[in-house]
Amino acid sequence: MVDKPAPDASRRSEKSRRAIYDAALALVGEVGYPKTTVEGIAARAGVGKQTIYRWWSSKADVLLEAFLDLGEQAALAAREAGQGAPRTYALPDTGDLAADLKLVLRATVDELLDPRFEAPSRALAAEGVVNEQLGREFVTKLLEPQLQLYVDRLRAAQDAGHVRPGVDPRIALELFVSPLAQRWLQRTAPISHEYTDTLVDYALHGLAPRDA
Template sequence: MSPHKAPDSSRRSDRSRRAICDAALSLVGEVGYARTTIEGIAARAGVGKQTIYRWWPSKAAVLMEAFTDEGARRSADVEGVGVAEDGELGIPDTGDLAADLKLVLRATVDGLNDPAAAAPTRALTAEGIMDPALGAQFVENLLEPQLQLYVTRLRAAQEAGEVREDIDPRVALELLVAPLTHRWLLRTLPLTHAYADAVVDHALRGLSVRP
């Protein structure tokens, strides 16, 4: 008979953490941020609320980690998007800026159209407008790291002579991501791969080096 092995506490804790993050995302999507509570998250995850307080100081902190994990997981699941030599997520650099940007924006469209992700993202975005502190956290922890990936890729394109030297990458990236966000927020027109491709084509006409 094989000897009895003690439970692996680190694996059990990771399962609990994942369950808590999943519960937080689902609850904020169903009832909104304001009505989501630590008690509700704990009940949905099947853990005690003290477990949550031991790892996070607030429900906002739970949601920030949940969104960060989910964003990284979705990026890693998209073929060709995101794993650099140092293991960090990033925009691919194949030497074809248009193709690289279209790949990433198509993945963004898929993420925004996914009901499981869209509902909690909308709820947290709306709450961030009403709560400046939460909004600042949302931008700093979730949006800004993703936007910096565009800055890095556009700077590489400048160095390769694909993008004009006088372009500010931080401003230029908004030509790419803002139209998608605008259409997603208003929900008046479909958000499609074809639209993402058109956004890239139109933006690069203004950014590219001209003969």
């Protein structure tokens, strides 16, 4: 009689976790955050509800972690394909602030227009406006780490003399991040690489006439 190898619990757990991530993102994109439930996620993932509650305390925790994982997976794939620096990684510092910002904002546009990201990110962002707890978690876990990358890059530019010493990086980053987010959320106009390039140019050079 041949002994069968014992099941690999870690592999089984990772498979279940991946299934839960996929189910959560698919559901919130299809029916919205309010109608997404732990029961629905479990049924779609093919796991028991108790499996989800063993790892997460609420559907918000599941969705936020799933969304973070989605960004990490996309970033890893982009890096392996040599497609530049996704926004979930440190901003590049080539010494050319405008070029670095344009590179990352172009990657952000690509991510926001990716169907895998667009539906769940819109659902989470919209629900975060009316759901105070989710909104705080959305900012703390998703937005703040990314915004801090811009702050760090702008401070490095200040140290290099490329940005005025008195400029507040937290306010400065809003000059190009906030208009992009507003246009995308409200669908007032298409977003594109050309649009974000223009935001960077306006933010860094202002609207006053340039000296010859």
